[in-house]
Amino acid sequence: MIRGPIVPLSREGLWRLVQQRPELLERGLRVVAESLELGGARAGLVDGLMRDASGAAVLVFATDERDAGLPARVLAALAFWRRNAAAMPRALPEGDLRNIGSCRLVIVGTALPADVLATLERLQLQELEIVEVESFKVGGSERLALRSVRGRLAVASGAPIDEAIGAPALELMRAFVALVGKLDPRIRVDGDRFSRRASIDGQPLGECWFAEDRVHVAVDGESPSVVQGDADLRRLGDRIVRRYLAAIGQPVATVRQVTAARDGDAADARGGFDSLRASMSAARLTPDECMALGEGEDAGDPEPEAMAGG
Amino acid sequence: MQDELEIGSLGRRLVQRFLQRRPAASVLEAVEGRVVAVASGKGGTGKSFLVTNLAVALHRAGRRVCVVDCDFGLGNAHLLFGVNPRLSMQHLLGGIAPVPEVLSPTPHGPTLVAGGSGISSLAELEVRHFELLARSLGTIAAAHDVVLLDCAAGISTQSLLTTLCAEHLVLVTNPEIAALTDAYALIKCLARQPRLPDIHLVVNRVLEPGQGRPTFDRLAEVTRRFVGRSLHYIGEVAENSAVSHRRLGQPPLIVSHPECSEAASIQAIMHGLELAIGPLVATVPPLGQGVERRLMRLLEER
Numbered sequence: 001m002i003r004g005p006i007v008p009l010s011r012e013g014l015w016r017l018v019q020q021r022p023e024l025l026e027r028g029l030r031v032v033a034e035s036l037e038l039g040g041a042r043a044g045l046v047d048g049l050m051r052d053a054s055g056a057a058v059l060v061f062a063t064d065e066r067d068a069g070l071p072a073r074v075l076a077a078l079a080f081w082r083r084n085a086a087a088m089p090r091a092l093p094e095g096d097l098r099n100i101g102s103c104r105l106v107i108v109g110t111a112l113p114a115d116v117l118a119t120l121e122r123l124q125l126q127e128l129e130i131v132e133v134e135s136f137k138v139g140g141s142e143r144l145a146l147r148s149v150r151g152r153l154a155v156a157s158g159a160p161i162d163e164a165i166g167a168p169a170l171e172l173m174r175a176f177v178a179l180v181g182k183l184d185p186r187i188r189v190d191g192d193r194f195s196r197r198a199s200i201d202g203q204p205l206g207e208c209w210f211a212e213d214r215v216h217v218a219v220d221g222e223s224p225s226v227v228q229g230d231a232d233l234r235r236l237g238d239r240i241v242r243r244y245l246a247a248i249g250q251p252v253a254t255v256r257q258v259t260a261a262r263d264g265d266a267a268d269a270r271g272g273f274d275s276l277r278a279s280m281s282a283a284r285l286t287p288d289e290c291m292a293l294g295e296g297e298d299a300g301d302p303e304p305e306a307m308a309g310g
Numbered sequence: 311m312q313d314e315l316e317i318g319s320l321g322r323r324l325v326q327r328f329l330q331r332r333p334a335a336s337v338l339e340a341v342e343g344r345v346v347a348v349a350s351g352k353g354g355t356g357k358s359f360l361v362t363n364l365a366v367a368l369h370r371a372g373r374r375v376c377v378v379d380c381d382f383g384l385g386n387a388h389l390l391f392g393v394n395p396r397l398s399m400q401h402l403l404g405g406i407a408p409v410p411e412v413l414s415p416t417p418h419g420p421t422l423v424a425g426g427s428g429i430s431s432l433a434e435l436e437v438r439h440f441e442l443l444a445r446s447l448g449t450i451a452a453a454h455d456v457v458l459l460d461c462a463a464g465i466s467t468q469s470l471l472t473t474l475c476a477e478h479l480v481l482v483t484n485p486e487i488a489a490l491t492d493a494y495a496l497i498k499c500l501a502r503q504p505r506l507p508d509i510h511l512v513v514n515r516v517l518e519p520g521q522g523r524p525t526f527d528r529l530a531e532v533t534r535r536f537v538g539r540s541l542h543y544i545g546e547v548a549e550n551s552a553v554s555h556r557r558l559g560q561p562p563l564i565v566s567h568p569e570c571s572e573a574a575s576i577q578a579i580m581h582g583l584e585l586a587i588g589p590l591v592a593t594v595p596p597l598g599q600g601v602e603r604r605l606m607r608l609l610e611e612r
Contacts, residue, residue, distance in 0.1 A: 280465050283499035285491055292532045293490050 028053025055098030351492030385425015398426025448602030522546025
């Protein structure tokens with residue numbers, strides 16, 4: 001079978017990929033603007049401005065192996081942002097940017113040259129995150145492999161949940177993690193700063209992420225929903241447990257079955273009485289027994305009960 | 311080899327005893343009074359009369375006696391003892407009062423756990439109530455030589471449960487056919503349960519001396535024939551106008567009329583019971599045969 005070659009992603013192709021599927025980088029990312037020129041001329045060319053789940057700005061640089069000017073672009077854009085951070089929410093009202101004190105820089109590229117990577121490392125930019133993308137084919141269809149070279153994006157599993165989402169949301173997300181953690185030690189939980197994803201033996205169980213100022217959950221195979229309080233968490237727990245049981249091949253009881261079982265337990269609790277009641281109904285005297293007891297007896301009227309009796 | 315077997319058996323018994331999850335003190339002091347249920351198929355046979363008088367007779371014989379009124383809805387044993395306890399089984403099962411507080415002294419010696427009112431049926435109680443009842447009966451038995459369970463009259467889950475948790479059953483009946491058939495129905499009902507206590511018959515309110523024996527013979531014969539169980543006869547009590555017309559608050563007959571023939575009959579029944587089941591004194595029950603274990607087993611076997 002002859003298949004086509006794997007074409008390395010161009011800079012434009014990479015940006016289209018990020019634009020169409022931002023969740024590959026991080027849950028909650030949203031595109032605010034494209035092709036920004038920050039700092040004048042082409043020195044500060046940024047492929048896209050995105051907003052993360054906490055409302056912070058994310059400057060995305062798509063690059064390829066021919067992009068020797070990448071470090072200069074990054075520095076120019078960062079310098080511009082630092083100068084004008086306070087003004088950017090007003091300048092880009094459609095972005096609904098918050099938490100403007102921090103701005104992350106994300107470089108998405110294919111096979112970044114070693115000298116470029118070394119230069120970027122020397123800059124020691126804490127805000128810098130680098131993701132490399134490689135494509136491959138499975139049965140003729142192209143797939144992508146993303147790996148984190150630097151930073152805490154989705155591809156870097158295990159990043160702590162960003163406390164910028166606020167205490168209530170943080171608590172809900174931690175409750176999700178605790179919930180799945182109690183089910184089975186084999187359950188793997190990973191995610192980025194704004195999401196957690198649970199799976200067992202490679203089978204997804206559910207996902208929890210922060211976006212649009214709310215915590216969302218999606219149990220595998222079900223529509224996403226918003227979690228707002230304990231009641232939602234309990235419902236989520238039930239759904240997660242059912243999904244978990246299905247994933248490990250255990251039967252999942254329906255509400256009707258559970259109710260029937262509970263009723264059965266209640267019946268069990270009275271079981272001794274049921275047994276006794278059965279005995280009582282069987283204690284009815286047969287005509288032969290009555291006759292045998294009454295032999296030679298002048299039944300007559302029963303005597304009145306004495307006060308001392310009983 | 312025989313020694314090894316015996317040692318192994320002893321070891322198993324010790325392990326099993328510890329596995330009963332009783333407190334250590336209870337394991338070491340597992341002495342328990344004899345628990346005897348007094349029941350009747352029909353109301354008005356003189357069951358409570360027999361219980362109160364038998365209890366006093368046993369007390370006078372030097373036994374520590376407790377009467378537990380197991381008619382939780384309509385208990386009246388306290389009236390026959392002439393006391394009005396503030397706390398009853400209702401408070402015990404409700405978790406309001408512990409065993410020592412519901413044990414009421416009576417003027418004539420035995421202690422009493424009054425039946426109280428408000429609990430219409432044991433069937434309405436939850437499992438935890440039964441567990442509490444089992445533990446309470448165990449505690450009561452551990453502090454007495456004899457525990458007489460005054461069971462509710464008739465055939466009900468309540469009367470059957472309390473009857474079945476006893477070691478022995480004294481069945482009170484009258485010579486009349488209605489009382490006999492009800493007594494037989496109760497026997498028939500109990501015989502269907504896996505562990506039937508030994509049944510000892512008292513015929514009360516006989517109209518002439520000796521009438522108890524033929525009454526017993528007839529019931530025993532029918533029981534043997536149709537149920538396949540044997541009964542034991544332990545005595546009769548004559549009809550006595552002093553009993554029939556006594557007023558509430560009067561002391562038990564054995565106290566008020568100690569010289570009468572009925573009082574002597576009560577004494578004879580006490581001796582007859584001891585002849586049948588052994589001395590009515592606290593002993594170490596066979597492993598797993600304490601009253602608490604018996605009632606718990608009834609619950610577990612449900």
